[in-house]
Amino acid sequence: xxxxxxxxxxxxxxxxxxxxxxxxxxxxxxxxxxxxxxxxxxxxxxxxxxxxxxxxxxxxxxxxxxxxxxxxxxxxxxxxxxxxxxxxxxxxxxxxxxxxxxxxxxxxxxxxxxxxxxxxxxxxxxxxxxxxxxxxxxxxxxxxxxxxxxxxxxxxxxxxxxxxxxxxxxxxxxxxxxxxxxxxxxxxxxxxxxxxxxxxxxxxxxxxxxxxxxxxxxxxxxxxxxxxxxxxxxxxxxxxxxxxxxxxxxxxxxxxxxxxxxxxxxxxxxxxxxxxxxxxxxxxxxxxxxxxxxxxxxxxxxxxxxxxxxxxxxxxxxxxxxxxxxxxxxxxxxxxxxxxxxxxxxxxxxxxxxxxxxxxxxxxxxxxxxxxxxxxxxxxxxxxx
Amino acid sequence: xxxxxxxxxxxxxxxxxxxxxxxxxxxxxxxxxxxxxxxxxxxxxxxxxxxxxxxxxxxxxxxxxxxxxxxxxxxxxxxxxxxxxxxxxxxxxxxxxxxxxxxxxxxxxxxxxxxxxxxxxxxxxxxxxxxxxxxxxxxxxxxxxxxxxxxxxxxxxxxxxxxxxxxxxxxxxxxxxxxxxxxxxxxxxxxxxxxxxxxxxxxxxxxxxxxxxxxxxxxxxxxxxxxxxxxxxxxxxxxxxxxxxxxxxxxxxxxxxxxxxxxxxxxxxxxxxxxxxxxxxxxxxxxx
Numbered sequence: 167x168x169x170x171x172x173x174x175x176x177x178x179x180x181x182x183x184x185x186x187x188x189x190x191x192x193x194x195x196x197x198x199x200x201x202x203x204x205x206x207x208x209x210x211x212x213x214x215x216x217x218x219x220x221x222x223x224x225x226x227x228x229x230x231x232x233x234x235x236x237x238x239x240x241x242x243x244x245x246x247x248x249x250x251x252x253x254x255x256x257x258x259x260x261x262x263x264x265x266x267x268x269x270x271x272x273x274x275x276x277x278x279x280x281x282x283x284x285x286x287x288x289x290x291x292x293x294x295x296x297x298x299x300x301x302x303x304x305x306x307x308x309x310x311x312x313x314x315x316x317x318x319x320x321x322x323x324x325x326x327x328x329x330x331x332x333x334x335x336x337x338x339x340x341x342x343x344x345x346x347x348x349x350x351x352x353x354x355x356x357x358x359x360x361x362x363x364x365x366x367x368x369x370x371x372x373x374x375x376x377x378x379x380x381x382x383x384x385x386x387x388x389x390x391x392x393x394x395x396x397x398x399x400x401x402x403x404x405x406x407x408x409x410x411x412x413x414x415x416x417x418x419x420x421x422x423x424x425x426x427x428x429x430x431x432x433x434x435x436x437x438x439x440x441x442x443x444x445x446x447x448x449x450x451x452x453x454x455x456x457x458x459x460x461x462x463x464x465x466x467x468x469x470x471x472x473x474x475x476x477x478x479x480x481x482x483x484x485x486x487x488x489x490x491x492x493x494x495x496x497x498x499x500x501x502x503x504x505x506x507x508x509x510x511x512x513x514x515x516x517x518x519x520x521x522x523x524x525x526x527x528x529x530x531x532x533x534x535x536x537x538x539x540x541x542x543x544x545x546x547x548x549x550x551x
Numbered sequence: 552x553x554x555x556x557x558x559x560x561x562x563x564x565x566x567x568x569x570x571x572x573x574x575x576x577x578x579x580x581x582x583x584x585x586x587x588x589x590x591x592x593x594x595x596x597x598x599x600x601x602x603x604x605x606x607x608x609x610x611x612x613x614x615x616x617x618x619x620x621x622x623x624x625x626x627x628x629x630x631x632x633x634x635x636x637x638x639x640x641x642x643x644x645x646x647x648x649x650x651x652x653x654x655x656x657x658x659x660x661x662x663x664x665x666x667x668x669x670x671x672x673x674x675x676x677x678x679x680x681x682x683x684x685x686x687x688x689x690x691x692x693x694x695x696x697x698x699x700x701x702x703x704x705x706x707x708x709x710x711x712x713x714x715x716x717x718x719x720x721x722x723x724x725x726x727x728x729x730x731x732x733x734x735x736x737x738x739x740x741x742x743x744x745x746x747x748x749x750x751x752x753x754x755x756x757x758x759x760x761x762x763x764x765x766x767x768x769x770x771x772x773x774x775x776x777x778x779x780x781x782x783x784x785x786x787x788x789x790x791x792x793x794x795x796x797x798x799x800x801x802x803x804x805x806x807x808x809x810x811x812x813x814x815x816x817x818x819x820x821x822x823x824x825x826x827x828x829x830x831x832x833x834x835x836x837x838x839x
Binding site for chain 1: 568804
């Protein structure tokens with residue numbers, strides 16, 4: 167009897183190696199791991215790490231090659247060249263910022279490697295007819311339209327002021343916002359770009375205050391969002407609503423500054439209480455693993471890595487096949503339904519439904535579209551204390 | 552009119568902090584003829600010092616100036632004795648390489664310790680303001696401006712009235728002659744570098760309540776300090792003060808009357824014009 171069970175055990179163990187897949191699939195990741203964009207880049211890194219764990223559970227063995235672009239397009243480009251020619255990866259997920267992603271897209275086309283951009287907003291990235299460039303998140307035009315639609319559903323704003331960072335992300339988001347408000351009959355009364363890192367936005371805000379707009383639309387990365395709202399409070403800029411175009415307005419750091427962030431609307435690709443499959447579970451696991459709330463960047467990176475790795479595994483590491491499978495495929499996960507479609511001049515663009523959230527008592531609450539809403543919105547913006 | 556006055560006052564207030572950065576750089580240049588490219592990074596160290604004092608010990612950022620000045624002075628003295636002193640007679644490009652290298656070491660060390668996350672201080676008055684005749688004045692900026700004025704005045708008194716101040720000025724005017732007169736120029740160099748470092752660190756401390764900090768922040772301010780000192784005249788304390796305020800006002804006015812994205816252009820146009828018509832800067836040559 168004993169002999170028999172030992173034999174069974176031996177048979178069992180010898181069977182295990184045959185279960186594991188043959189060779190690991192090489193996938194490149196380009197992300198801002200250091201540099202000024204690193205605080206947001208970290209979310210993408212963490213999301214990718216969770217995806218890696220889940221892929222292992224699904225018996226898909228991936229070998230990730232990490233590259234740091236430090237937020238600079240030229241470094242992102244050399245990273246892409248290395249991944250495509252030296253590491254011979256089958257696909258690349260990244261980079262984070264619009265400027266880097268746009269620069270890398272050209273190279274993806276040149277070297278014929280599928281690039282899946284997880285969270286960069288600039289429209290042009292998927293608007294140049296590239297065959298090898300895919301994007302998970304909704305592009306900049308949706309950022310603006312979903313926020314303005316939300317504002318229009320809450321009241322009757324007539325005028326709007328723009329203040330945005332003069333980077334790819336800021337200018338492209340504002341450009342589409344300008345076109346969209348023109349269609350909706352809202353008048354633009356101020357249009358101010360700024361270069362980030364300036365310690366004083368008071369004069370710009372004063373100028374905007376003098377025009378008395380109903381809506382103030384802002385596009386900034388992390389710390390400038392806090393600085394802008396602080397100085398808006400200082401000079402008592404009091405519109406009916408502050409609309410924050412993603413990035414800096416969707417971070418936990420921003421929400422924590424209750425004094426200045428309460429009542430601000432922000433658009434986002436994802437929230438942790440949305441009813442998409444496994445979204446809540448993802449948020450719970452992320453929090454217990456990294457001790458932080460996941461941002462939409464983390465969810466975008468996670469979903470992108472899952473899609474890329476599953477496709478690459480199916481295609482068996484053949485670059486051309488990966489491209490065809492990405493185009494044909496359809497997924498449903500924490501980002502809702504994912505399908506890369508061609509429409510309105512976009513190619514290989516996932517038509518992602520964006521959400522609008524509002525900070526209430528230091529927490530993000532989804533308020534728009536109404537089917538995903540968890541709390542009632544607060545409008546108009548409460549008077550400054 | 553309100554908009555004009557508002558931007559003028561914002562410009563002057565922020566210019567005060569710029570002046571403090573510029574004075575530090577100009578002192579170091581005046582005495583040692585070394586262009587300190589680590590100046591912004593030294594300021595960054597001051598910012599992190601203030602941040603730590605606030606988050607770990609609960610010391611108010613403005614009160615921490617009292618700790619910041621001596622600590623940064625010692626840090627500057629240490630840098631001068633160990634590193635800068637060795638290249639005083641070397642080629643200028645070697646001096647520049649050394650200070651750039653020191654700056655890189657500082658910013659990367661801080662990055663290893665604190666990661667590159669943005670840190671922002673939240674005090675009870677961070678977004679506070681008071682109004683005079685319809686113009687809102689930022690509380691933290693007003694306080695930091697006041698401290699800047701006190702420090703600049705004290706520094707000026709020190710340089711003009713005390714023996715040591717006169718010795719520093721003498722060293723700045725003519726190093727060899729000062730040495731012949733029995734001034735310990737090596738010691739003066741250490742003190743000047745310490746003072747410059749302390750001023751940069753203090754500027755960092757004063758700006759933290761209204762700004763955010765991250766390890767790479769230094770380069771922005773190094774460039775700004777450089778423009779301010781050259782504009783005012785290298786080596787001139789009054790020139791640097793003037794230069795700081797001019798740059799502050801130019802940025803603020805540029806943001807309102809041209810566009811925030813173009814304000815830097817205005818700053819550099821003014822800079823070029825001054826160099827064109829008065830190549831030695833507003834306040835001429837080393838006059839401390």
